[in-house]
Amino acid sequence: MKIQLEHIPCDLCGCETYTVRYRKPDTWLRINQFEFPIVECTQCQLVYLNPRPTQESMGAYYPKDYHEDRNDDGFKARYKIQQDYLPALSNQVILDIGCARGDFLNFLKEQYPALRTIGVDYFSDKVSYDFVEFHQCVLPEAPIAPHSVDIATAWAVFEHLHTPGDYFKKVSEVLKPGGTFVFLVTNSESLYGRKAYVEDIPRHTYHFSEHSLKQYAEKFGFKYTKCSYEKRLWDPTGRGTYLYKLLFMFGFTWEKWYLKKNIPFQKLIAKIGRKIDNFVFRTHWEADKRASGIIIVEFTKK
Ligand SMILES: [Zn+2]
Structure with a gap:
């Protein structure tokens, strides 16, 4: 499928420079292998997807029934x-x-x-x-x-x-x-947003925080x-933090994930990671x- 990407300045302050926090492909629909960069604006610290699919290409990432039955x-x-x-x-x-x-x-x-x-x-x-x-x-x-x-x-x-x-x-x-x-909205400054890879990429194009939203309010x-x-709507915990920490430590990459190539002992490592997550994030x-x-x-x- 042909997807068009666009490279954009910060929506909040217009700044063009950023640091990359992490990269992640679409792990839900597996539409393609591209690992979208999740970046942080160097000036105002807004976190966003850059580059991202254009508005027209974004349709590919939303199945027909995505907005139904509520x-x-x-x-x-x-x-x-x-x-x-x-x-x-x-x-x-x-x-x-x-x-x-x-x-x-x-x-x-x-x-x-x-x-x-x-x-x-x-x-x-x-x-x-x-x-x-x-x-x-x-x-x-x-x-x-x-x-x-x-x-x-x-x-x-x-x-x-x-x-x-x-x-x-x-x-x-x-x-x-x-x-x-x-x-x-989701909170970019949480473990959920920073370490647990829970953000729904590329459908979540902006990851807000108290810091960035205070600036939007002012503006x-x-x-x-x-x-x-x-804590009652969806699971807001950092569950996944230890799962991915261990997997990446032992050689996991998103490329291997996409190509379905397991790292040695992947199942065991994932099981241990999930156990630690379940323990650490058992409360709110x-x-x-x-x-x-x-x-x-x-x-x-x-
Ligand atoms: Zn900015």
Whole structure:
């Protein structure tokens, strides 16, 4: 398959220089062998994929059903947790960025019928609920009136974007002064993000942190108000850190992985690595130390 890559400057500060943190191929779909560099900006420390597939080529990395089926019981439990991070609801205007079929908005509307709900999703052709004002487009192109939204929210969306700055800018434009933006992203400064190879490469194009998000907030007219180290949504631990540490120590490479060439005693080494991981990460000590892999951040529009 022909994939086009593009080499880009930092989305946050425009700087062109970086250091490479690590490289990793697509280990989920195995589309090709290329090991994408995950780089850190030398100026602002934003972590991102560079080079990355162009927006057009990115489609190859998302299977057709990637964005489907989000209304089962598993998702409802997740929505309940997400709701914990939102302000008290009553009759506000709420915008869900990357709303899929609108199931999270429906979950909220069932409890608060006076809410006005807006959904934006580039990948959905429709939502399942008539009451959702839906726009199928990327957020920066959505026809939402300036200063018309009380609460904006985005769950595991921003790490997938090609231009996160344009999204922060748009959220800042549509929120009312004092409005709230709550979003979940992965944490580049965790073991999850640095050592355990959990980031979904190349689908996760940006890996944020408290440090980089404070700079985004400042740049686009927000107050950075809160950061929570969530441990109930996905596994935010560094599980995998010891597995890969041992494998690489004994000669494992991603090239060998792709070509299915095992290193000597690979199974045994992997088993020991997993045992250590299971022991070290059996509790959520990283979340308690504010260093785990999933963060939920709140910005307030100035
Ligand atoms: Zn930068």
